Amino acid sequence: MEGGRYVEAVSDATFTLAAGECLALVGESGCGKSVLASALLGLLPANAETAGSARLADGLDVLAADERTLARTVRGRRVGLVPQSPAAHLTPVRTIRSHLEETVRELAGRTRARTRARTRGGAALRDAARAAAERAAFPATHLDRYPHELSGGLAQRAATALALVGDAPLLLADEPTTGLDRDLVHRTVDELRSHTREAGRALLMITHDLAAAERIADTVAVMYAGRIVEITPAAAFFGASGPRHPYARGLLDALPERAFTPVPGAPPELGALPPGCAFAARCARADATCRAQRPPLLEGVACHHA
Ligand SMILES: Nc1ncnc2c1ncn2[C@@H]1O[C@H](COP(=O)(O)OP(=O)(O)O)[C@@H](O)[C@H]1O
Numbered sequence: 175m176e177g178g179r180y181v182e183a184v185s186d187a188t189f190t191l192a193a194g195e196c197l198a199l200v201g202e203s204g205c206g207k208s209v210l211a212s213a214l215l216g217l218l219p220a221n222a223e224t225a226g227s228a229r230l231a232d233g234l235d236v237l238a239a240d241e242r243t244l245a246r247t248v249r250g251r252r253v254g255l256v257p258q259s260p261a262a263h264l265t266p267v268r269t270i271r272s273h274l275e276e277t278v279r280e281l282a283g284r285t286r287a288r289t290r291a292r293t294r295g296g297a298a299l300r301d302a303a304r305a306a307a308e309r310a311a312f313p314a315t316h317l318d319r320y321p322h323e324l325s326g327g328l329a330q331r332a333a334t335a336l337a338l339v340g341d342a343p344l345l346l347a348d349e350p351t352t353g354l355d356r357d358l359v360h361r362t363v364d365e366l367r368s369h370t371r372e373a374g375r376a377l378l379m380i381t382h383d384l385a386a387a388e389r390i391a392d393t394v395a396v397m398y399a400g401r402i403v404e405i406t407p408a409a410a411f412f413g414a415s416g417p418r419h420p421y422a423r424g425l426l427d428a429l430p431e432r433a434f435t436p437v438p439g440a441p442p443e444l445g446a447l448p449p450g451c452a453f454a455a456r457c458a459r460a461d462a463t464c465r466a467q468r469p470p471l472l473e474g475v476a477c478h479h480a
Protein backbone atom coordinates (compact mmCIF):
# COMPACT_ATOMS: atom_id res chain seq x y z
CA MET A 175 0.00 0.00 0.00
CA GLU A 176 1.28 3.44 -0.91
CA GLY A 177 -0.72 6.46 0.22
CA GLY A 178 -3.74 4.19 0.77
CA ARG A 179 -3.45 2.68 -2.71
CA TYR A 180 -2.63 -0.88 -3.61
CA VAL A 181 0.76 -1.08 -5.31
CA GLU A 182 2.09 -4.12 -7.11
CA ALA A 183 5.69 -3.57 -6.02
CA VAL A 184 7.14 -6.82 -7.38
CA SER A 185 5.63 -9.46 -9.65
CA ASP A 186 6.83 -12.24 -11.95
CA ALA A 187 10.12 -12.53 -10.08
CA THR A 188 11.08 -16.08 -11.02
CA PHE A 189 14.63 -17.29 -10.65
CA THR A 190 16.76 -20.08 -9.23
CA LEU A 191 20.00 -19.49 -7.42
CA ALA A 192 22.32 -22.45 -6.95
CA ALA A 193 25.00 -22.94 -4.29
CA GLY A 194 28.28 -21.34 -5.33
CA GLU A 195 26.52 -18.89 -7.64
CA CYS A 196 25.94 -15.16 -7.66
CA LEU A 197 22.90 -13.54 -9.20
CA ALA A 198 23.21 -9.80 -9.66
CA LEU A 199 19.88 -7.98 -9.53
CA VAL A 200 20.14 -4.61 -11.24
CA GLY A 201 17.71 -1.84 -12.09
CA GLU A 202 16.91 1.79 -11.37
CA SER A 203 16.13 3.03 -7.89
CA GLY A 204 12.55 2.25 -6.90
CA CYS A 205 12.12 -0.72 -9.25
CA GLY A 206 11.54 -3.20 -6.39
CA LYS A 207 14.93 -4.74 -5.65
CA SER A 208 14.81 -4.18 -1.89
CA VAL A 209 11.17 -5.27 -1.71
CA LEU A 210 12.23 -8.57 -3.28
CA ALA A 211 15.03 -8.97 -0.71
CA SER A 212 12.59 -8.22 2.12
CA ALA A 213 10.24 -10.90 0.78
CA LEU A 214 13.06 -13.46 0.84
CA LEU A 215 13.62 -12.70 4.52
CA GLY A 216 9.93 -12.68 5.42
CA LEU A 217 10.31 -9.00 6.28
CA LEU A 218 7.55 -7.43 4.19
CA PRO A 219 5.21 -5.07 6.08
CA ALA A 220 2.29 -6.79 7.81
CA ASN A 221 -0.22 -5.46 5.26
CA ALA A 222 1.75 -6.75 2.27
CA GLU A 223 0.20 -9.47 0.13
CA THR A 224 2.30 -12.19 -1.43
CA ALA A 225 1.68 -14.97 -3.92
CA GLY A 226 3.87 -17.78 -5.14
CA SER A 227 6.75 -19.25 -3.20
CA ALA A 228 10.39 -18.65 -2.31
CA ARG A 229 12.00 -21.99 -1.50
CA LEU A 230 15.32 -22.40 0.24
CA ALA A 231 17.60 -25.33 -0.61
CA ASP A 232 16.05 -27.44 2.16
CA GLY A 233 12.55 -26.85 0.78
CA LEU A 234 11.30 -24.29 3.31
CA ASP A 235 9.02 -21.75 1.62
CA VAL A 236 9.92 -18.42 3.19
CA LEU A 237 6.71 -16.77 1.96
CA ALA A 238 4.63 -19.39 3.79
CA ALA A 239 6.75 -19.69 6.95
CA ASP A 240 5.45 -18.40 10.28
CA GLU A 241 7.17 -15.57 12.14
CA ARG A 242 8.68 -17.89 14.76
CA THR A 243 10.36 -20.08 12.12
CA LEU A 244 11.57 -17.00 10.27
CA ALA A 245 13.02 -15.41 13.38
CA ARG A 246 14.62 -18.56 14.75
CA THR A 247 15.84 -20.42 11.71
CA VAL A 248 15.76 -18.22 8.63
CA ARG A 249 16.96 -14.66 9.24
CA GLY A 250 20.68 -14.60 9.81
CA ARG A 251 20.94 -18.39 9.81
CA ARG A 252 19.69 -19.67 6.48
CA VAL A 253 19.43 -16.26 4.83
CA GLY A 254 21.89 -13.49 5.64
CA LEU A 255 21.48 -9.84 4.75
CA VAL A 256 23.74 -6.90 4.09
CA PRO A 257 20.99 -4.30 4.47
CA GLN A 258 20.67 -1.30 2.18
CA SER A 259 20.79 1.17 5.09
CA PRO A 260 23.32 -0.46 7.41
CA ALA A 261 23.27 2.33 9.99
CA ALA A 262 19.58 1.68 10.62
CA HIS A 263 20.29 -2.00 11.32
CA LEU A 264 23.09 -1.50 13.84
CA THR A 265 22.24 -1.12 17.52
CA PRO A 266 23.28 2.41 18.56
CA VAL A 267 24.48 1.43 22.06
CA ARG A 268 26.78 -1.39 20.98
CA THR A 269 30.21 -1.26 19.39
CA ILE A 270 30.97 -2.97 16.11
CA ARG A 271 33.09 -5.55 17.95
CA SER A 272 30.16 -6.32 20.22
CA HIS A 273 27.85 -6.73 17.18
CA LEU A 274 30.29 -9.16 15.56
CA GLU A 275 31.02 -11.19 18.68
CA GLU A 276 27.33 -11.39 19.59
CA THR A 277 26.56 -12.78 16.14
CA VAL A 278 29.25 -15.46 16.43
CA ARG A 279 28.02 -16.33 19.93
CA GLU A 280 24.37 -16.56 18.88
CA LEU A 281 25.14 -18.78 15.93
CA ALA A 282 27.19 -21.08 18.11
CA GLY A 283 24.22 -21.22 20.49
CA ARG A 284 26.35 -20.09 23.37
CA THR A 285 25.43 -17.73 26.14
CA ARG A 286 27.46 -14.77 27.24
CA ALA A 287 28.26 -16.40 30.61
CA ARG A 288 29.75 -19.48 29.00
CA THR A 289 31.99 -17.47 26.70
CA ARG A 290 33.88 -15.23 29.10
CA ALA A 291 36.42 -13.02 27.44
CA ARG A 292 39.41 -14.84 28.87
CA THR A 293 38.34 -18.40 28.09
CA ARG A 294 39.53 -20.23 25.00
CA GLY A 295 36.03 -19.90 23.52
CA GLY A 296 36.26 -16.17 24.07
CA ALA A 297 39.53 -15.97 22.17
CA ALA A 298 38.09 -17.92 19.24
CA LEU A 299 35.11 -15.62 19.24
CA ARG A 300 37.30 -12.53 19.19
CA ASP A 301 39.38 -14.01 16.37
CA ALA A 302 36.29 -14.80 14.30
CA ALA A 303 35.02 -11.26 14.76
CA ARG A 304 38.38 -9.74 13.84
CA ALA A 305 38.76 -11.97 10.80
CA ALA A 306 35.33 -10.99 9.47
CA ALA A 307 36.14 -7.30 9.95
CA GLU A 308 39.39 -7.76 8.07
CA ARG A 309 37.66 -9.55 5.19
CA ALA A 310 35.17 -6.71 4.88
CA ALA A 311 38.03 -4.16 4.96
CA PHE A 312 36.72 -2.81 8.26
CA PRO A 313 39.75 -1.42 10.13
CA ALA A 314 40.60 -3.18 13.40
CA THR A 315 41.31 0.26 14.89
CA HIS A 316 37.60 1.08 14.59
CA LEU A 317 36.15 -2.10 16.12
CA ASP A 318 35.41 -0.41 19.43
CA ARG A 319 33.51 2.43 17.84
CA TYR A 320 29.75 2.87 18.05
CA PRO A 321 27.63 3.03 14.89
CA HIS A 322 27.17 6.81 15.11
CA GLU A 323 30.95 7.24 15.08
CA LEU A 324 31.25 5.65 11.65
CA SER A 325 31.07 7.23 8.21
CA GLY A 326 28.57 5.77 5.73
CA GLY A 327 31.32 3.76 4.05
CA LEU A 328 32.52 2.31 7.36
CA ALA A 329 28.98 1.43 8.45
CA GLN A 330 28.61 -0.32 5.09
CA ARG A 331 31.76 -2.35 5.71
CA ALA A 332 30.61 -3.18 9.26
CA ALA A 333 27.36 -4.53 7.81
CA THR A 334 29.29 -6.67 5.33
CA ALA A 335 31.53 -7.99 8.13
CA LEU A 336 28.41 -8.92 10.12
CA ALA A 337 26.98 -10.81 7.16
CA LEU A 338 30.28 -12.63 6.56
CA VAL A 339 30.57 -13.69 10.19
CA GLY A 340 26.93 -14.81 10.06
CA ASP A 341 27.86 -17.30 7.36
CA ALA A 342 24.37 -18.13 6.04
CA PRO A 343 24.15 -20.41 2.97
CA LEU A 344 22.17 -17.70 1.13
CA LEU A 345 23.36 -14.12 1.38
CA LEU A 346 21.35 -11.13 0.19
CA ALA A 347 23.61 -8.14 -0.27
CA ASP A 348 21.52 -5.01 -0.91
CA GLU A 349 23.78 -2.40 -2.53
CA PRO A 350 26.78 -3.48 -0.40
CA THR A 351 29.22 -1.15 -2.17
CA THR A 352 27.35 2.12 -1.59
CA GLY A 353 29.64 4.92 -0.49
CA LEU A 354 32.85 2.97 -1.13
CA ASP A 355 35.76 4.12 -3.30
CA ARG A 356 36.44 2.09 -6.42
CA ASP A 357 39.30 0.08 -4.87
CA LEU A 358 37.14 -0.78 -1.85
CA VAL A 359 34.31 -1.71 -4.18
CA HIS A 360 36.64 -4.18 -5.85
CA ARG A 361 37.83 -5.54 -2.53
CA THR A 362 34.31 -6.00 -1.17
CA VAL A 363 33.08 -7.59 -4.37
CA ASP A 364 36.05 -9.97 -4.53
CA GLU A 365 35.52 -10.96 -0.90
CA LEU A 366 31.82 -11.62 -1.48
CA ARG A 367 32.72 -13.63 -4.55
CA SER A 368 35.15 -15.88 -2.72
CA HIS A 369 32.68 -16.14 0.18
CA THR A 370 30.18 -17.46 -2.37
CA ARG A 371 32.27 -19.63 -4.66
CA GLU A 372 34.74 -21.23 -2.33
CA ALA A 373 32.29 -22.41 0.29
CA GLY A 374 29.35 -23.11 -2.00
CA ARG A 375 27.10 -20.39 -0.67
CA ALA A 376 24.62 -18.50 -2.83
CA LEU A 377 24.65 -14.73 -3.25
CA LEU A 378 21.92 -12.40 -4.41
CA MET A 379 23.77 -9.16 -5.04
CA ILE A 380 21.56 -6.13 -5.49
CA THR A 381 23.39 -3.30 -7.13
CA HIS A 382 23.06 -0.50 -9.61
CA ASP A 383 26.82 -0.70 -10.19
CA LEU A 384 27.10 -2.70 -13.40
CA ALA A 385 30.89 -2.82 -13.15
CA ALA A 386 30.54 -4.51 -9.75
CA ALA A 387 27.94 -6.87 -11.22
CA GLU A 388 30.29 -7.77 -14.06
CA ARG A 389 33.03 -8.57 -11.57
CA ILE A 390 30.96 -10.91 -9.45
CA ALA A 391 27.88 -12.28 -11.19
CA ASP A 392 27.26 -15.61 -12.88
CA THR A 393 23.79 -14.45 -13.86
CA VAL A 394 22.31 -10.97 -14.25
CA ALA A 395 18.65 -10.20 -13.64
CA VAL A 396 17.34 -6.82 -14.73
CA MET A 397 14.33 -5.44 -12.95
CA TYR A 398 12.06 -2.78 -14.34
CA ALA A 399 8.95 -1.44 -12.60
CA GLY A 400 8.76 -4.44 -10.29
CA ARG A 401 9.34 -7.16 -12.89
CA ILE A 402 12.34 -9.11 -14.02
CA VAL A 403 12.52 -8.14 -17.69
CA GLU A 404 15.67 -10.07 -18.49
CA ILE A 405 17.64 -12.82 -16.81
CA THR A 406 20.71 -13.97 -18.59
CA PRO A 407 24.20 -15.43 -18.00
CA ALA A 408 26.66 -12.67 -17.10
CA ALA A 409 29.01 -13.77 -19.87
CA ALA A 410 26.31 -13.04 -22.45
CA PHE A 411 25.10 -9.87 -20.73
CA PHE A 412 28.55 -8.30 -20.65
CA GLY A 413 29.82 -10.08 -23.76
CA ALA A 414 29.78 -9.13 -27.41
CA SER A 415 26.09 -9.93 -27.94
CA GLY A 416 24.96 -8.00 -24.86
CA PRO A 417 21.54 -8.14 -23.24
CA ARG A 418 18.43 -8.45 -25.39
CA HIS A 419 15.92 -6.26 -23.58
CA PRO A 420 16.00 -2.61 -24.76
CA TYR A 421 16.02 -1.42 -21.13
CA ALA A 422 18.95 -3.68 -20.25
CA ARG A 423 20.82 -2.45 -23.33
CA GLY A 424 20.01 1.10 -22.23
CA LEU A 425 21.49 0.49 -18.76
CA LEU A 426 24.74 -0.67 -20.35
CA ASP A 427 24.79 2.22 -22.83
CA ALA A 428 24.44 4.64 -19.91
CA LEU A 429 27.87 3.60 -18.60
CA PRO A 430 30.59 6.25 -18.98
CA GLU A 431 32.91 3.72 -20.64
CA ARG A 432 30.21 2.92 -23.20
CA ALA A 433 27.90 5.39 -24.96
CA PHE A 434 27.32 7.44 -21.76
CA THR A 435 23.72 8.01 -22.87
CA PRO A 436 21.15 7.66 -20.10
CA VAL A 437 17.83 5.93 -20.81
CA PRO A 438 15.46 8.82 -21.63
CA GLY A 439 12.43 9.46 -19.44
CA ALA A 440 11.49 8.01 -16.08
CA PRO A 441 9.92 4.73 -14.94
CA PRO A 442 6.13 4.63 -14.47
CA GLU A 443 4.43 4.90 -11.10
CA LEU A 444 4.00 1.41 -9.67
CA GLY A 445 0.43 2.30 -8.70
CA ALA A 446 -0.38 3.26 -12.29
CA LEU A 447 1.36 0.76 -14.53
CA PRO A 448 0.33 0.89 -18.20
CA PRO A 449 -1.54 -2.14 -19.58
CA GLY A 450 1.24 -3.25 -21.93
CA CYS A 451 4.98 -3.25 -21.49
CA ALA A 452 5.96 -0.95 -18.59
CA PHE A 453 8.99 0.21 -20.58
CA ALA A 454 7.06 1.09 -23.76
CA ALA A 455 6.88 4.84 -23.08
CA ARG A 456 10.70 5.02 -22.99
CA CYS A 457 11.45 2.50 -25.71
CA ALA A 458 12.44 3.45 -29.27
CA ARG A 459 11.12 0.12 -30.56
CA ALA A 460 7.70 0.25 -28.93
CA ASP A 461 4.65 -0.27 -31.16
CA ALA A 462 0.92 -0.83 -30.68
CA THR A 463 1.47 -4.41 -29.47
CA CYS A 464 3.90 -3.21 -26.80
CA ARG A 465 1.42 -0.62 -25.57
CA ALA A 466 -1.44 -3.14 -25.45
CA GLN A 467 0.07 -6.41 -24.23
CA ARG A 468 2.44 -7.09 -21.43
CA PRO A 469 5.27 -9.24 -22.80
CA PRO A 470 5.80 -12.46 -20.82
CA LEU A 471 9.30 -13.52 -19.78
CA LEU A 472 10.23 -16.06 -22.46
CA GLU A 473 13.66 -17.61 -22.66
CA GLY A 474 14.98 -15.03 -20.25
CA VAL A 475 13.59 -11.88 -21.80
CA ALA A 476 10.27 -10.03 -21.58
CA CYS A 477 10.08 -8.06 -24.82
CA HIS A 478 7.88 -8.38 -27.92
CA HIS A 479 10.84 -7.48 -30.11
CA ALA A 480 13.75 -9.35 -28.54
N1 LIG B 1 6.23 -0.54 2.76
C1 LIG B 1 5.96 -0.02 1.57
N2 LIG B 1 4.77 0.54 1.33
C2 LIG B 1 4.48 1.06 0.12
N3 LIG B 1 5.31 1.09 -0.91
C3 LIG B 1 6.51 0.56 -0.72
C4 LIG B 1 6.91 -0.03 0.50
N4 LIG B 1 8.19 -0.47 0.36
C5 LIG B 1 8.54 -0.17 -0.90
N5 LIG B 1 7.54 0.44 -1.54
C6 LIG B 1 7.56 0.90 -2.93
O1 LIG B 1 8.00 -0.18 -3.71
C7 LIG B 1 8.81 0.29 -4.75
C8 LIG B 1 10.12 -0.45 -4.78
O2 LIG B 1 10.93 -0.05 -3.70
P1 LIG B 1 12.36 -0.68 -3.43
O3 LIG B 1 12.27 -2.17 -3.46
O4 LIG B 1 12.86 -0.06 -2.19
O5 LIG B 1 13.19 -0.18 -4.68
P2 LIG B 1 14.74 -0.39 -4.99
O6 LIG B 1 15.35 -1.17 -3.89
O7 LIG B 1 14.79 -1.09 -6.31
O8 LIG B 1 15.31 0.99 -5.11
C9 LIG B 1 9.00 1.78 -4.53
O9 LIG B 1 8.14 2.45 -5.44
C10 LIG B 1 8.55 2.00 -3.12
O10 LIG B 1 7.97 3.27 -2.99
Ligand SMILES: [Mg+2]
Nearest residue numbers: 207208258348
Ligand atom coordinates in the same frame (compact mmCIF):
# COMPACT_ATOMS: atom_id res chain seq x y z
MG1 LIG C 1 16.77 -0.71 -2.61
